Amino acid sequence: MSDLGGLLSYGVFFLAQAAIFAVVCLGLNLQWGYTGLFNIGVSGFFLVGAYAFAILCGPEYPMRLGGFGLPFPVGLAGSVAAAALVAWVVGIPTLRLRGDYLAIVTIGIAATLQLVALNAQWLTGGSQGTGGIPRPLPEAADTVLGRNLLMLAVVAAVVVAVYAALEAVVRSPWGRVLKAIREDETAASSLGKNAFAFRLQAFAIGSAIMGAGGALHASFIGFVSPQDFQPVLTFQVWTMLVVGGSGNNRGAVLGALLMWAVWTLSGSLAQQLLPADLQVKGGAAQVVLIGLVLMAMLVLRPRGLIGEEAVVSREAEVGPARGAGR
């Protein structure tokens, strides 16, 4: 294959992965950006989506649940439902309490789900992982590039659909209540809004979107194993959202593309520059680098690159802009 062809297929592969991150990042944006919920168990909901898809659509293995061979949309819907269910269970005891408790419990559920993935042989295939997970429309393309392009199209369609749905939702009365609760829970409650119910809905929907991301990942890579769902994944998605601008869906997508580019470029740079025995240290340095970006962003530019738009009620007299968002 020529250099140009190689570059093209690499570009398609990169974009498909970045777009999967964009889906997950949009889910987190609904939770954190619009509702102010700290979910630091993103990797756990991603895991649930990925394994649910593998079980529903993947091939049959002896002594293991699965082999249903269901079509792609059914698998996607199943992943969404599974992730939403886990979020609902996790949310009930925690969303009534101070925000930090949700952070603690979500990091716990992510760690526990990883243990399940590692040990529940009958469900997940254990540490060996599970493979042969199909792509959508497996017969539609016969070259690697064609198959990857098709996958990119499917993932991009999901990004657009999720983006459009979230844009509509956050501008609806429901979305305004979420923001009101985020800004001042007492005031929102005094207007008769049940803060707990709204939080639970936003948390479950956001996690369901993360589950969809997991399903897309499982289908794209064709293989999942417990090592794919480390806390570093949660960290990557958070960095994407903070850099892009939380509370802004365009910011979430932009952050996913940008930070995934930074991640892969720094990764291949470390791979080329460092000798084999220092590769582990290269990976560590990569996380430290991204961490510095996150810290600097949080301290210097907490609104991110794009940031939340200031929304003024149509009823209000529009004067010179005073104070933006938060």
Place this chain on the structure above:
Amino acid sequence: MIAQYAADGIVLGATLALGAIGLTLTYNILRFANFAHGEFLTFGAYFALVFAALFAGGQTLGPLTFGWGFLEAVAAAVVLTGLLALVLDRLLFRALRRSDVTVTLVIASFGASLMLRNVVVFVWGSRPEYYSREIAVRSELLPGVFMSADEVFVIGLTALAMLALALFLSRTRLGRAMRAVSDDPALARVSGIDVQAVIRWTWLIGGGLAAVAGALFGLTVQISPEMGFNMILPMFAAAILGGVGSIQGAVLGGLVIGLAQALSVPLIGAAYKPAVAFALMFLILLFYPRGILGGRT
């Protein structure tokens, strides 16, 4: 057999309790869940490893696997880890405290936790380490309970550290100031308490106790970059179980979590041992979010 698991649980629980004290102190005085606290344990253990190599040589103390050098190394690790906590506060948390988006502290601490863990991998590598290659011989202390001298030492040192902390908080001016800030920061400030100094000491003490916990865990189990991260969840569970903000609660919670994790092994096997702390925490939050000894949620 059960007695043996219980003894193991108490050793683990003692380490968890030491870590949970620092966690509950920072949670109460600085008002956020510091996910980087686990890395203070890790750094404490590695600092002690560096100094233990420097102070090596000399006789081991009786049946213990280490000598005075190790104790000096732990003391040095306590100081360094306390300073590390202070530096992290100065560079990161203080700036975020001043901005109005206080909630980002949790995210920042989660990011700091991952970063610090990778700094450990970068500096010391990812292979597990040990303070001593000597085998800690276990002898039968009670019928059916085998413990090594090191494990008895862990329990003794933990009890000593807790006693010292309790005396410090109840008898000294600074300790009382810390309790005042923890109860009501605004009132403490108008009463002339130097809140900034209290925050500095909170980090120093929390980091120092974490270093002791890390070194003791390294002594009885092993030292690895992931050790603190693996303990953050049990430590949070201990703090929540005991009631956030309560020192006695953190100690009690640590022991309960340690015992529960150890006693779960004969029941459900070792694979799900780390999930036991999480399950307990989940149930506590569901039915009794104030914790056993906690005053408020």
